[in-house]
Amino acid sequence: MQLRLKIVLLTILPLLLAMSALGTLVVHRADRLAEQQAVLIEDSLYRAKQAELQHYVQLALTAIDPLYRSGRSDAATQEQAKRILSGISYGDDGYFFAYDLAGKNLVHPRKPELVGRNLWDLTDPHGRHVIRSLLNKARHGGGFQRYEWEKPTTRKMSEKLGYVVLLERWGWMIGTGVYLDDVERAIRASRDKARANVHATLWDIAAVALGAVLLVFAGGLALNVSEQRVADKKLKVLAQRLVNSQEQERARVSRELHDGISQLLVSTKFQFELVQHKLESGGLDVQEALNKGLAGLTEALGEVRRVSHDLRPSALDMLGLSAALGQLASEFEQRTGTRVVVGNRLGDLVLPDLEAVALFRIAQEAFTNIERHAGAKSVALELGCVDRTIRLAITDDGCGFDVEDVSRSTTGGIGLHNIRERVEHLGGTLVLTSTSAGTLLEVTLPLRSEEAHHAS
Template sequence: MRTVALSAAFMLVVFLLVTWAVSYQMVSHSRQDRKQVQAVYVASKEKELRHYVELGHATLARIAQGNGDEAALQQQGLAALSRMHFGNDGYFFVYDRFGNVLLNPGSMGIDGVDFCDPADTGSDQARMLINQAHAGGGIVRYNWIKPSSRAEAPKMSYVKTADHWGWIIGAGLYMDDIERELAAFDANAARTLRDTQIRLTAFAIGSVMLISLAGLAWNLRNSRISGEKLRRLARRVVSSQEEERARVARELHDGVVQVLVSSKYLLETAQVHLEQDTEHKPDKGPAQDLPPARRHAPQALLAQGLGRLQEALVEIRRVSHGLHPALLTDLGLAAALRMLVEQLRPQRAVDLRFTERGAIPALSQAQRTALFRVAQEALNNALMHAQAGWVQVTLAGGGQHVALVIEDNGHGFDLNKVRADGKGGIGLRNMRERIESLEGSRFTVHTGSGGTRVEARLRLSPSEPETQAKARRGRRLGHHPPARRPAA
């Protein structure tokens, strides 16, 4: 569950970062688009103003070329410009060469709008218009009263000089419509950004919920699988214990118990002979008059009984060695494997060999036990089921590696079938689990019609050789377990 929570948190952080990145990109693109839209609108307004002013300038030029008094022609030109309106709030304005107002909104019938008069105190707009015209003409931007709304609004005017009379002619357009268009553009961009963020957030929440549900389902499934594995493992442990108990009981019954029963019979027989000899009366003759066979029978029976007891001790040692060989702790894995092979060789008509190669590093108790149990199980399988002519056990070491190989020339088995069998193949699974429970280990099985090869390989960590070297130095200095006392 912790893994699912971490995954969900990670996904949420990723979605937040993605949302921030998308929002940042959208805002950046929106600002760029706004600047482009504003530039297009402004360029359109400038072009429109130039067109109007050029039209008015052409009208004045045409009138100036007419016949008549100059003053009358000028009045005719001003009258023509006063009749030329464009849009709801567009009009022309004219100054003479001295900066006096010749045409203004009031003379054009537009009420409620003052005009830029240079004579007025603080009329900076008029001076900007006149100076721009004397500089060659161009665009001037300022705020002014809009006729239709009677409110101040940003305005853009274009001015130029009329060379034939030296007048300054201009026209202006208000920019508040551009501001409204840009405000609508900003509102649309903000709405698009908000909708995108809402969609991303909903997608993130949905994804996190799906991941959580999937993780919950996965955890439940894993819990069921783990529970089933634990139950199977418990059954296998119980089965292995019962098999081991049955094996020990069988070996005790077929070996030790039979030898002890035979010894008991021989000793009881010797006891009967001794009792009969002690009951022999002097009036029946001395014991020396008994036949030699009768006289030496108790000693022979006692000798046989002692011999059978010795066999029982050997059999008990063999069974004990199978359960946990003392050589494995005292002398190491190689000696224990060699003893195992020596004990099994007389029992089977198979060429059973053991080979030690290289320098075997000192192993931990868990490593030695795991390799020894693998050798026991593999040898038991080879001798019981493989019908092999020879079995080779090889223990090889070098550096930080130890390898145990058990191979035979038997008929092999179907490895996939054994793995798929839930009830069989316990020994193979036990061997694999024993080795794979050790760090840096590998267990492989190769089988076929030509035989079977079981290999267990351990890779020691760099810290283990130092511990092993200290253990070897301790043994050389005399810090070793006491020698086992021989049995009487």
């Protein structure tokens, strides 16, 4: 082969391979970021729906509170309460329902034919016992339940999130629900937009690749000694352009992830403010509850921004695992006021990056769960190395939870599932015990001695 052709081929082939690899990497990273974005959107919308339902049920309880607090339980009083609940609605599909503890419907303004019927054995298209599950939530202090129910405006079955509470003296379960069509649409739109961005990026990469190939080919046709030097210089420029293109694409995807979620949450905040305005116009004293909801939403916005910039724990790279965990505990103590005792017996041992990141993420998840759910007054964190095994133990004196129930749940316990997957991936063991006196999370990982070393 002529030298000219050899140089052209040696230039074009690596360029095409690099572009192909770059395109594959962009697709893979974009798909993963799109899925993470969808999960975050679903979680934020789901939490917003839960807060919305709690406010609505509180509104209904406020409406019948004078009757319930009167101490009367006669039929006339209860009939008056039923009329009040039947007359309250919100939006196009929002209404309140009531059942007795045997499953008999007492109030249903959108389907009056159900009033008086016992729906204990009613199931949705997925086989879920709707009324039975709602009553179980109410008996345990109230809670949320997902099921399918006919949507009044469309007359079609649709996924719904219900929230119920128990009026113990009357033996009533009162609740309401919101349909989740908008959540599904938002997630679907997010995925569609991510796919469109990936396609546009691939076309851009293809255009850059085509232009680069044509440029190299044209230079090869007029090759001489001086042109060879110019070609070498151009190849270096192209290589740098590839690196810059890759970094710019990563920055763009990260920026869109951050701005998109933030704008979505801001939009949701405006909706709450609109609800606040409507309720204020009605003269109902729900100002304090709405203000708390808005404050929580504002805090969620700050959390999303923090997570978007926390793709890699910089403290771990700069300070090492022991110092990073100490900083994490200190920030948690300052933020929540909960006392944290750190016991570090790892010394100056530097762990492999994979194990260090995994333990740091596990500790982050544990502190997040304690802050959100435990109501603990003190937390203890212990880190040490025993018999070529790294041990991390986090103990709190909070209210505890049912470990088996959370492990079996399909809608909760995501953080616990993530911890289990991290530990199993590294060949370690996880021990989680919880009682009303507190919770213990203990993780042990085998130490890869060939990668671990002592700090100099």
